[in-house]
Amino acid sequence: MSGREFFTALPVSEALAGFRPGRRTGTERVGRADALGRVPASAVTSRTALPGFTRSTVDGFAVRAADTHGASEALPAYFEVAGSVRMGAPAAVAVGHGTAVAVPTGAALPEGADAVLMVEHTQQTMPGMIEASRPVAVGDGTVRADEDVAADDVLAPAGRPLRAQDLGLLAAAGTGDVVVRAKPRVGIVSTGDEVVPPETEQLLAGQVRDATASALAGLVIDAGGIPCPRGIVPDDAGVLTRTLEKAAQECDVVVVSAGSSVGARDETVAAVEALGEPGVFCHGLAIKPGKPTLLAQAGEVPVIGLPGNPLSALVVFRLVGVPIVRRVGGVTLPPAEPSTTAELARRVASAAGRLDVVQVRVQDGRAVPLFGASALLSLLTTADGYVVIDESATGLDEGQHVTVTLYR
Amino acid sequence: MSGREFFTALPVSEALAGFRPGRRTGTERVGRADALGRVPASAVTSRTALPGFTRSTVDGFAVRAADTHGASEALPAYFEVAGSVRMGAPAAVAVGHGTAVAVPTGAALPEGADAVLMVEHTQQTMPGMIEASRPVAVGDGTVRADEDVAADDVLAPAGRPLRAQDLGLLAAAGTGDVVVRAKPRVGIVSTGDEVVPPETEQLLAGQVRDATASALAGLVIDAGGIPCPRGIVPDDAGVLTRTLEKAAQECDVVVVSAGSSVGARDETVAAVEALGEPGVFCHGLAIKPGKPTLLAQAGEVPVIGLPGNPLSALVVFRLVGVPIVRRVGGVTLPPAEPSTTAELARRVASAAGRLDVVQVRVQDGRAVPLFGASALLSLLTTADGYVVIDESATGLDEGQHVTVTLYR
Structure with missing residues (x-):
């Protein structure tokens, strides 16, 4: 079967929807400090409620809300100050009827209290006494023990790369490490008799340094993968097939940029076809630039054949390759592009x-x-x-x- | 001078425009494969022109354009095929009057040729001869030797983080490494008697795990910096001052999240003021959440005091801290946000x-x-x-x- 016969261009949306190799990377455990951008393999849940105690959100006095009922400037409610709560420690004193305990923002509410009077709405009239000029309702000036997170709540969903704030919530919940998908290894193969390594100091007329592999490596990193450069293969279908076979065994995704000429492109198609079942999904996308793109599967491993010229190759890889790499790496909620x-x-x-x-x-x-x-x-x-x-x-x-x- | 006196809120735009510590990180040389997202310290220029030779952009025949003058289906122009060019090699044969040389896409033009006839517009009438059914103009079917990049052209500007395609162009030009700004080291200090390390298994009522430091570390990485956690300091102005002094000596930016309570916040202000000249730039931003934000300088090192609660701290750091970290790291063209x-x-x-x-x-x-x-x-x-x-x-x-x- 010649590559030419495949050359009916498929709409990009159909290619993205229809080409769905089953390959997913395995899982691994990473520490929170290394988890930015990593993809949870399953939802991360909290063992406990957060903050875990009823917490004051203002500087003021913990009271029973009922004791402030009807309080006003003209007719304030009076409280005996029974003590104060230290930051970071449980309250040593309880709140009873008609008593108040001083609490700083963030401190734990004493037993018996169900609201916090803001210090701005109180006045100290004599030592050990305050008066409140406003009423408070139950819960005012506080967050509940499970208001931030309830036990078993999801801290971070599966499939969404971890963001800075997710790391914060994991830390708050005491989650030190996370089971994430391994980063997909993306084999990058270049072909073309004219293509020479970027290290080549002096070029002959007709030679070009391999630009595509370096740029693809950058896009792979952006997509959360690990670029695995496999070098430059001359325009020889046999050598190319063996290179692709090895890459498909060792990587999670394989990308090959074809040579520029029609002959070199045909050899790439032949080499990909030789990889076996399920084989070529499409050859030719309805996109400009980038029409001579090839999507295939070697077993479950996606193989992406890109056009020979770097601009076309990068345009297509951004639109088609990056979503494939992300999917293999377990991303189900990809980040938005600017x-x-x-x-x-x-x-x-x-x-x-x-x-x-x-x-x-x-x-x-x-x-x-x-x-x-x-x-x-x-x-x-x-x-x-x-x-x-x-x-x-x-x-x-x-x-x-x-x-x-x-x-x- | 008490921190309270500073507490007139400054508009965020004025803070960003006016607070401009001179600190910049030093430079270092990194290999191209490690350069994604790194910030060139000065413009990277090309030593040579690219592609470096006149190149065919189509499969066809290199000719002298003048020889195709007036060619049409009815009255084609005839050419003797003098040979062909191999990919990646200089042309072994020149084009003369009335002769054509076969060239694949991407190959070097032979001497004497100034255009390429697309193979689709030619016909082989007898062995060794072709006829052209259309005229071509000088330059048709080719790119000039310096059309992609001229010698001394800028491959990547200073101050813009390197993108995937920049790495490709560097590779094409044979640029193996780049002088970039060192990643800014950002010291992250947490304060608050209630704050305990995220590793803490069991919390007492009133204690919270340090969420802010982990989330800030993520934002610092996103901003191109290196998070340098400096631990949790109790609410003690003396200890805090010494911690901040050491951080300002060892880091390029210092961030301190204040304790939640007014008292803890005041101690943070006192500690930052004790760092010396030029001192506090502003205390209080006109932003919600995040008003109790403090911007200061210890020498040239920016010191950012964040509110005690994690949400406010992260909102402010994203809007104010990230641009400061980027600037210290040499970014003048920050990437767009989605x-x-x-x-x-x-x-x-x-x-x-x-x-x-x-x-x-x-x-x-x-x-x-x-x-x-x-x-x-x-x-x-x-x-x-x-x-x-x-x-x-x-x-x-x-x-x-x-x-x-x-x-x-």
Whole structure:
């Protein structure tokens, strides 16, 4: 079966929805300090309630709310101050009828108290006595023992990368480590007789340094994976098949950037087909740039064949590869990408039935499309972000408001 | 001078604009593979032009454009095929008048050629001959030797964290390492007699585990810094001053979360004031939550005093602390935050002259405000993001369209 026969372009949304290799990484236990961005394998729950005790939220006096009933400036309620609570210690004295205990913000409420009078609403009239000029209701000036978190509450859901505040709540609950998905290992294979290692000091005419592998490594890290560079393979289907087979055995996802020429691309297709069942899912996506993209599976391992030129390869990997890497790594709630709304500075044409990805600079609220041969990687480093023109549109008009997904 | 006297709240924008400690981290050299997110200390330029040779962007035949002048289906131009170019090698044969050389996409143009005829616009009529049915102009089907990058062009600007595509362009230019700013070391000090280490298994009533330090560590990493936990200091101005002095000597930024009670907060102010010149810049920001925030300098080192409760501390650190950490780390072009537009699900009141930060969930295009005591850290872990109500507004109406900055 020749790769050519596959070359009917599939809409990107269909590819993302339909191509769902079952591979998931295993689990591992990491300490809280190393857990930022890691993906809980199952929901993390709290063993105990938090704060765990009824807590004052103001500086003031713990009382029985009923004792303040009807209190006003004109007719204050009087309390005997029975003592005070120290921060970080249980209250040594209880609150009874007509007594108050001084509590600082954050302290535990003494037994018998059910509200806290703010110090601003009290007056010390004589030593050991205060008067309250306002009533309080039960619970005023306090948080309940389980108001922040109840026992068995979810501290962090499965599948959402841990954020800074999640680490805070884990610490509050005394959770020292978390079971997370292992970071997906992403094998990165480059092909093309013209491609030489970035370390190459002097190039011959016709040679280019491998830009794609380094950029893909960055995108893999952004997606929560571990880049596993597998080097550059010459345009030889046999060598390429063996390289891909080994990568599929050792990695969770395999990415191969094809050579630029038609011949090199065909060899990549042949090599991927030789990986066996279930094989090629699609060859050709309805996207520009990036049409000659190939999605396949070696067993459960996704294999992503990218176009030969770096710009196209990176555009497609961002839209298609990153979601695949995240899914393999257990992410079910992916983080949002930064974006902005801008006015398109000039008309951009597009073909219906194809997703167009247009690189733009954003200046003074205007999105200025950047054009150039798709072989120019500098378009991507100059761009602030990109605009997606979806399959139904035949272009975007000058002055139209567009959403720009911003690079960061 | 008592901390109380400083307690006139400064608008957040004025604090960010006016508080500009001169501290910057030193520089270090990192390999390209470790450079994602790192901040170039100066612009990285290219030693050479890229691709470095005139390159074909199509599969076809390199020719002299002038030889195709007037070519059409009816009256094609004829060429003798003088040979072909191999990928990754200089062309072994030159193009002369009336001759063509076969070139794959990405190959170097042979000497004498100035354009490439796409193979689709040619026909092989007899062995060794082709006819072209369309004319091409000089440069068609090619990129110039310096079209991607000219020698001395900027590959990556100073002050913008390196993105995946930047690593790709560095690789293409053969740049193996980059001089970047060292990651800022951020000393994190917790105070409060009620605060105990997160490792504490059993809490006494009144005790809380230190949530703020763990969450701040996450925000510091997000901001490109290295969290340096300095432990929990009891409410003792002398001990706190010595801890802060040591942290200011060893770190690039110092953050201290004050105890919750007024007394503990006053001690933090006293301890920061004791650090010496230039001292306290402001005490009290016009922000809710987070008013009791303190900005100071110990020499050139910024010292940020945060409110005692974790929610307030994290809200303020995100808005004020993160930009300071980035600036110390050399970032001049900070990455955008993800955001979305949503319809406010209910009215939110706010006081004029104060920045209000409202935590929200986003559901079906609606932003649902989350309310609760500012002592509840779970508000932040439940929220999808936050809405900022600026100083000029006295609230936001139900149904109003708001921008939600999304957590990730």
